Amino acid sequence: MAKLTAAARKKIPASKFAGPDKSFPIEDKAHIRAAESYERYASPGTKAKINAAAKKAFGKKSGRGR
16 A cells, blocks of 8 residues: 555545545545445445445455445
């Protein structure tokens, strides 16, 4: 997963984030996996947002073994 500087993170459009308060940038598959690791603690709405972002970015449903 690529490390993001504060400046690079600010340049990413809001549509490229999942999770509350732009907490998970969805830039690549490694970022999707990081967001997925948060799903077990997330509300159903946040889980849906993470899955929708993964599907939009990579054409598949987020989640391991689902």
